[in-house]
Amino acid sequence: MLSHEGIIAVEGVDTDKFLQGQLTCDLKSVTGTTATLGARCNPKGRMQSSFYLWRTDQGVMLGLDRQLIAAQLADLGKYAVFYKCELSDQSDNRVGFGIWGEAADAALQSCGLDMPANGTVAHKDDLFAIGLPGGACVLWVPTEQAEYLLDTLCQHADPVSLNQWQLQRIRSGIGQVSDETREHFIPQMLNLQQLGGVSFRKGCYTGQEIVARMQYLGKLKRRMYRLLMAGEAPPSPGTEIVDRESGKAVGEVVMAARSHKAIEMLAVVQKDAAQLTTLSAGDSDGPLISLADLPYERELTSAEAE
Numbered sequence: 107m108l109s110h111e112g113i114i115a116v117e118g119v120d121t122d123k124f125l126q127g128q129l130t131c132d133l134k135s136v137t138g139t140t141a142t143l144g145a146r147c148n149p150k151g152r153m154q155s156s157f158y159l160w161r162t163d164q165g166v167m168l169g170l171d172r173q174l175i176a177a178q179l180a181d182l183g184k185y186a187v188f189y190k191c192e193l194s195d196q197s198d199n200r201v202g203f204g205i206w207g208e209a210a211d212a213a214l215q216s217c218g219l220d221m222p223a224n225g226t227v228a229h230k231d232d233l234f235a236i237g238l239p240g241g242a243c244v245l246w247v248p249t250e251q252a253e254y255l256l257d258t259l260c261q262h263a264d265p266v267s268l269n270q271w272q273l274q275r276i277r278s279g280i281g282q283v284s285d286e287t288r289e290h291f292i293p294q295m296l297n298l299q300q301l302g303g304v305s306f307r308k309g310c311y312t313g314q315e316i317v318a319r320m321q322y323l324g325k326l327k328r329r330m331y332r333l334l335m336a337g338e339a340p341p342s343p344g345t346e347i348v349d350r351e352s353g354k355a356v357g358e359v360v361m362a363a364r365s366h367k368a369i370e371m372l373a374v375v376q377k378d379a380a381q382l383t384t385l386s387a388g389d390s391d392g393p394l395i396s397l398a399d400l401p402y403e404r405e406l407t408s409a410e411a412e
Contacts, residue, residue: 107201107202107203107252107256107268108201108202108203108204108244108268108271109172109268110171110172110173110268111169111170111171111172111197111202111244112169112170112171112172112175112195112196112197113167113168113169113170113195113196113197113199113200113202113246114157114167114168114170114175114178114179114182114193114194114195114196115164115165115166115167115168115193115194115195115196116165116166116167116168116186116191116192116193117164117165117166117191117192117194118165118189118190118191118192119190119191120189120190120191121165121166121189121191122134122166123189124185124186124189124191125166126308126309126311127185127310127311127312128146128182128185128311128312129144129145129146129159129311130144130145130146130147130293130298130303130304130305130311130313130314130317131143131144131145131159131302131303131304131305132305132307132308133166134308135305136159136160136161136166137161138161138227138229139226139227139229140160140225140226140227141158141159141160141225141226141227141236141237142158142159142225142302142303143156143157143158143159143238143280143298143301143302143303144156144157144158144159144168144298144303144304145157145283145293145296145298145303145304146178146181146182146312147292147293147311147312147313147314147316147317148289148312148313149312149313149316150289150313150316151292151293151313151314151315151316151317151320152289152290152291152292152313153283153288153289153290153291153292153293153296154174154177154178154181154283154288154289155168155170155171155174155178155283155288156170156171156281156282156283156296156298156303157169157170158236158238158244160227160234160236161227162234165191167196167234167246169202169236169244169246170282170283171282171283171284171285172197173284173285174283174284174285174288175195175197176195177288179193179194179195198249199248199249200246200247200248200249201246201247201248201249201252202244202245202246202247203244203245203247203255203256203259204242204243204244204245204271204274205221205235205242205243205244205245205259205263206240206241206242206243206274207263209262209263209264210241210242210243210263212262212263213259213262213263214228214235214243214245216258216259216261216262217230217233217245217255217258217259218230218231218233219233219235219245221235221237221243222235222236222237222243223237224237224238224239224240224241225237225302228243232247232248232251233245233246233247233255234246238275238278238280239278239279239280239301239401240274240275240277240278240279240280240401242274242275242278245259269340269363269364270363272361272362272363273363273364273365273370275361276332276361276362276363276370276371276372277332277370277401278401279297279301279330279332279372279400279401279402280301281296281297281298281330281360281361281372282360282361283296284343284344284360284361286342286343286344287343287344287358287360290344290358290374291360291374292313292316292317292320293317294317294320294321294326294329295326295328295329295330295374296329296330296360296374297329297330297400297402297406299321300402300405300406300409301402304317304321306318306321306322326377326410327376327377327378328357328374328375328376328377329374329375329377329406330360330372330373330374330375330400331372331373331374331375331380331397331400332370332371332372332397332398332399332400333347333370333371333372333373333375333385333395333396333397333398334368334369334370334371334395334396334397334398335368335369335370335371335386335387335392335393335394335395335396336368336369336393336394337368337369337392337393338364338369339369340362340363340364340369340371341359341362341369341371341387341388342359342362343358343359343360343361343362344358344359345358345359345362345387345388346358346359346387346388346389347359347373347375347385347386347387347395348385348386348387348388348389348390348392349379349382349384349385350384350385350386350390350394351382351384353390356375356376356379356382356385357373357374357375357376357379357380358373358374359371359372359373359387360372360373360374370398371387373387380397381397383396
């Protein structure tokens with residue numbers, strides 16, 4: 107169960123017009139059977155939230171870190187009053203399950219759904235499965251049906267801890283803005299452009315000038331990497347990545363989780379420091395960090411070289 111995530115719903119005739127001027131993703135690309143990653147930025151291009159977005163018959167849904175919802179509703183509400191749309195927190199009305207692995211197809215089929223590919227949505231009645239990178243999906247169900255559907259899913263797949271879901275996201279290279287990292291990153295620092303979460307053709311939105319300038323005129327000095335570290339306790343989001351030799355902070359943790367061999371994390375690190383063998387998390391006395399591949403590392407490196 108994805109207890110750390112919640113849903114913002116946007117409903118009304120002006121929903122698309124309103125969100126198109128607020129989010130990095132292009133609403134025109136999202137149909138009833140497609141979904142997208144995206145972000146909401148402040149005027150300086152810093153991400154206030156990251157999310158996956160899909161449509162229902164009622165409107166548009168954004169799945170994001172639950173701790174960010176109150177602040178996002180308050181900020182978006184300042185602009186929504188000029189449009190015919192309404193914002194609401196639907197987190198108590200729906201429960202999310204993360205599903206992946208060999209049994210994912212059978213588990214979803216037991217609920218009457220097919221496993222969605224990345225960027226697509228499988229839908230039946232009030233059940234929505236949103237396909238994410240890495241062969242995983244999030245299944246959102248009405249709260250009153252959650253217990254029954256969980257039992258149904260568990261007849262075909264094994265329940266695991268939230269840590270395992272976070273580990274799956276890390277290995278897929280999908281970062282997430284949390285309360286601790288709110289307004290710390292521009293979208294390109296979390297590789298969101300590589301994941302299809304930023305449109306550079308849709309026109310203006312809050313923070314667009316900064317995001318576009320970085321893409322076409324600037325030189326990105328920091329971006330997200332996957333890192334490995336010995337230990338048992340994953341560092342919290344926002345924990346500094348430190349170079350032992352200089353004692354200086356060269357990055358910060360986006361998210362972290364335990365595997366059976368090590369702690370794995372996504373962290374935004376200075377590009378000229380990412381290859382160093384003297385990095386640690388938190389302080390200079392912590393375990394040394396090593397660099398691991400992202401699934402899209404080759405494509406991202408190639409794009410950066412252009």
